[in-house]
């Protein structure tokens with residue numbers, strides 16, 4: 001779970017699409033997070049790697065209502081596909 005400076009809440013699987021780094025230990029800036037291992041930037045909105053990096057981390061729909069955070073149950077309980085390996089630069 002991430003909360004941005006603007007108060008937006010996002011839920012994203014805690015695995016970087018590069019080499020499964022723990023995104024929860026990354027640094028949030030704007031609506032993205034930098035992976036603590038190799039500094040890939042991941043969009044909190046889409047889970048996509050930003051810039052020239054390629055890959056995607058599953059996101060979980062989340063909303064805040066009356067101070068409580070709600071996650072889409074089916075997305076939390078759904079089995080996860082293994083992340084596709086990153087594309088190599090040409």
Ligand code: FES
Pocket residue numbers: 016017018019020021035036037038039040
């Ligand atoms: S594991 Fe996240 S950038 Fe490498």
